[in-house]
Amino acid sequence: MSTTLSNPSSTQAQSAPPPFTTRAGAWLKANLFNSWLSTATTLALLYVIVRSLLAFVDWAFIHAVWSVPYSAQGIADTTVCHNVKGDGACWAIIADKYRLILFGRFPYDEQWRPAIVVFLFIGLYVCSAIRKFWGKGIATKPIILVAVMAALATLVDDALFLLIDIVASLVGRPYTQPPAVLSAVLGYIDLTGRYVFMVATTIIWPMVGVWVITLAAIGVLMSGGVFGLSAVPVDYWGGLPITLILATFGIAIAFPLSILIALGRRSTKMPAVKMLCVLYVELIRGVPLISVLFMASVMFPLFMPPGINVDKLLRAQIAVILFAAAYLAEVVRGGLQALPKGQTEAADALGLAYWQKTGLIILPQALRLVIPPLVNTFIGFFKDTSLVLIIGLFDLLTMGKIALSDPPWQAFSTEVYITLAIIYIMFCYAMSRYSRGLERELNSTQQR
Amino acid sequence: MSDNTADPRLIGARVAPKRSLRFSWSDPLFRSIVWQIVIVGVVVSIAWYLIHNTNENLTARRIATGFGFLDRVAGIPIGESMIDYNPAEHSYGRALLIGVLNTLKVAVIGVVLATILGTLIGIGRLSKNWLVAQLTAFYVETIRDIPLLLQLLFWYTVLQGLPTARQAWDRNVNGSVFLSNRGIKVPLLVWEPVHGWALLAFTAGLFGTWLWSRRSRRIQAETGARPATWPVALGLLIVPPVVVWLALGAPFQIDYPALRGFNFQGGGTVSPEYFALLLGLVIYTAGYIAEIVRSGIQAVPNGQWEAARALGLRHGAILRQVVLPQALRVVIPPMTSQYLNLTKNSSLAVAIGYQDIVSIANTTLNQTGQAIEGIAVIMAVYLTISLSISLFMNWYNAHIALVER
Structure with a gap:
């Protein structure tokens, strides 16, 4: 009796044991050979993957040419490469051109400078990514006061120069230097103000200080002219430093700007300001970056008073800043909207003024909410800096194209494009991994 | 009694009285107006400054503004266009x-x-x-x-x-x-007005199908049973265009690409x-x-x-x-x-x-x-x-x- 009443499922289990008993076997069964359709897909895909991987390895490594002989005039003889074209990659082009691609037309003997700049940028990104460094340093009232005074002095000083400029151009006189004494005094105030500001901010917010000092060091290394470094005009800059400069300065300046624009767009008490912000954001977001870059390269010279020339890099930089600010502003606005209204009301109830409320209560929470989309936007702009190719600026991609214009190497574009893609992927992948990790971390603190 | 239990928000006296504007920095309204005037003023003056410079530069370079150039003959060679274009006679517009x-x-x-x-x-x-x-x-x-x-x-x-x-031609002569x-290069149907009419009939069929699916949805909502849509849809989408095409003589000619000299002729x-x-x-x-x-x-x-x-x-x-x-x-x-x-x-x-x-x-x-x-x-x-x-x-x-x- 008892045998007939035994649990039916257990008898079934005894009669038909599972076909796979090992863990790996079970995993394979569940994930790759689940059903006949799944099995067919797996087999077909495996075939395609193995075939293409083998073909790629064959092309990229086994049949690849790594170096070519040079003629007495230093011209590369690429017959070897042409012979294997289609069967093997010609990595010799990278060996020949990597300095040109990475550093552009920067004087060859001075290329250690852009190399250091690239490492400084990477160090800057790594430092910024470490959350331990985000905190506040020492912020006492006197230090803050000194920082504000220094910043004000510098600003007033710059404003004076600009005013002299504007007045001169409106009166119709060509641009002239202000009197020597005034110029010297203003220059002195300017320089001291900058140094004091840098030191003071480093004490208050170490992160801001690190950024200001690194960016200053990068400026010195690239342009030279001081500390015994030979001066290198902007026209000779190129390659990876240009890409990094456009992306980093673009975002570093656009980000604070975007916060102001987002706040302006959310403003309820200032309809005129709100309208300006909406107009700006929607206008910029409605047009492609190319058109803004064209505007910067073609129309910007028309905007300036006669006699003042703004170099191409700065013009492109301004375009990138204006463009990035609109997109970042929308991301920041998303964070502001996601914040519960109770936070604003509580801050109001405590009697905080607008900037206290915004700076101490709203922004810290709102920005924290939007860190992942912010990083995604950063990645987008890092990639978008490649568009300056179209207005003829020598960024990484442009240098790749220039390297390809050398007659012996013209046929080997795939190799160059793959190399460039790997460089871009390294930067973007690092950022996106970081963003995902951060998202997980922030989410875990919010789970109760 | 009912007055006492009314929603306090509805009582006019509870609403804050409308204040008049005080010309003092401690009045938020006054402050916001001043700030708005300042910000808009700055933006407008920057814009004015840029426009002023632009005008001056344009006069210096003798460039006339305006969209008059749109009517001039373009002379831009255009490789592919969906409408008729000849660089020697058509305009920039x-x-x-x-x-x-x-x-x-x-x-x-x-x-x-x-x-x-x-x-x-x-x-x-x-x-x-x-x-x-x-x-x-x-x-x-x-x-x-x-x-x-x-x-x-x-x-x-x-x-x-x-x-x-x-080379492409040599390798696929039969393709x-x-x-x-x-x-x-793909073969292309030689377009005749008949095809336009057939297309119109197809559009009409599409519209009919839409009406029919609306009707069957309504019937489903009323009775719970959905009448079959697809036979009607198939009929409406296929029969009218084919009938129109056959009735008008059924022209069907395909333009195949062919090699002439170094390039292809014909086809799309x-x-x-x-x-x-x-x-x-x-x-x-x-x-x-x-x-x-x-x-x-x-x-x-x-x-x-x-x-x-x-x-x-x-x-x-x-x-x-x-x-x-x-x-x-x-x-x-x-x-x-x-x-x-x-x-x-x-x-x-x-x-x-x-x-x-x-x-x-x-x-x-x-x-x-x-x-x-x-x-x-x-x-x-x-x-x-x-x-x-x-x-x-x-x-x-x-x-x-x-x-x-």
Whole structure:
């Protein structure tokens, strides 16, 4: 009796044991050979993957040419490469051109400078990514006061120069230097103000200080002219430093700007300001970056008073800043909207003024909410800096194209494009991994 | 008695009295007005300063402003255009119109293809098959980390590395589709007015099908039983066009591409520039759309699947009737911005020589020196396209949005 009443499922289990008993076997069964359709897909895909991987390895490594002989005039003889074209990659082009691609037309003997700049940028990104460094340093009232005074002095000083400029151009006189004494005094105030500001901010917010000092060091290394470094005009800059400069300065300046624009767009008490912000954001977001870059390269010279020339890099930089600010502003606005209204009301109830409320209560929470989309936007702009190719600026991609214009190497574009893609992927992948990790971390603190 | 229990918000006396403006810095209203005047003033004066400089520069360079140049003969050679164009007689205005049409041509087809590819990849990322999931994830990760411009240049070089027209012809003498560095050549139907009428009949059939499906939906709502739609739809879509075509003589002639000298004659062409641009845009945007689709499907709670299964629905029906309509709500807003991005990214055409609006406006700008007008045209065109897409997608979003109390 008892045998007939035994649990039916257990008898079934005894009669038909599972076909796979090992863990790996079970995993394979569940994930790759689940059903006949799944099995067919797996087999077909495996075939395609193995075939293409083998073909790629064959092309990229086994049949690849790594170096070519040079003629007495230093011209590369690429017959070897042409012979294997289609069967093997010609990595010799990278060996020949990597300095040109990475550093552009920067004087060859001075290329250690852009190399250091690239490492400084990477160090800057790594430092910024470490959350331990985000905190506040020492912020006492006197230090803050000194920082504000220094910043004000510098600003007033710059404003004076600009005013002299504007007045001169409106009166119709060509641009002239202000009197020597005034110029010297203003220059002195300017320089001291900058140094004091840098030191003071480093004490208050170490992160801001690190950024200001690194960016200053990068400026010195690239342009030279001081500390015994030979001066290198902007026209000779190129390659990876240009890409990094456009992306980093673009975002570093656009980000604070975007916060102001987002706040302006959310403003309820200032309809005129709100309208300006909406107009700006929607206008910029409605047009492609190319058109803004064209505007910067073609129309910007028309905007300036006669006699003042703004170099191409700065013009492109301004375009990138204006463009990035609109997109970042929308991301920041998303964070502001996601914040519960109770936070604003509580801050109001405590009697905080607008900037206290915004700076101490709203922004810290709102920005924290939007860190992942912010990083995604950063990645987008890092990639978008490649568009300056179209207005003829020598960024990484442009240098790749220039390297390809050398007659012996013209046929080997795939190799160059793959190399460039790997460089871009390294930067973007690092950022996106970081963003995902951060998202997980922030989410875990919010789970109760 | 009732007065005492009334909602206090409705009692007029409780509402804060309207204050008049005090001219004091401690009055928030006064402060905000002053700040607004200051900010608007600064913006206006900067704008005025820039315009002043521009005018001065334009006079110095003797450039006349205005859109008069649009009527002048363009002289821009245009490789592919959807309307009749001859550089020796047609105007800049017409050349720019061709640019707009070319932009739309790549944007519309690109949006459709990117949506299809992106949706497939997005579903693939959620596949139970580990290999499919990993492969699609790899695709999404890689494609999104490479600048679009680099991808476009790559595809363009690949297409230019294809065999020449003569080689392509020699290798596929019996074929009718040719892939060469002059683009893709396909056989084309010789267009007759009859085909236009047949197309009209097809459109009428489409409208009829729509009416019929509305009717059957109403019947389903009333009786619970849905009358079969597909036989009627099939009949309406196939019978009228075929009847019209047969009644008008059934012309059917196909123009095959043939080699004349070094290039192909006859047939339809997809130019390598257009194809590279389309390929790049679709592959790049599909990576983003895949992520949107994936997160949209994941956003539908598991309980919805379980509840639908408990009701006895089959897998396909669950996906179509329960999950997708809910996922669509999450998906539409980010999808809109991807469509907008694709349209704006089509402006990169200028880098590979496809003559879209940016490319033609840029040539115009270089030939005539009308920088401001040229850029204004580009911006106006894209603003119009962007606004139209957002308006349409907003309408669609409102249409499918969750109706709450």
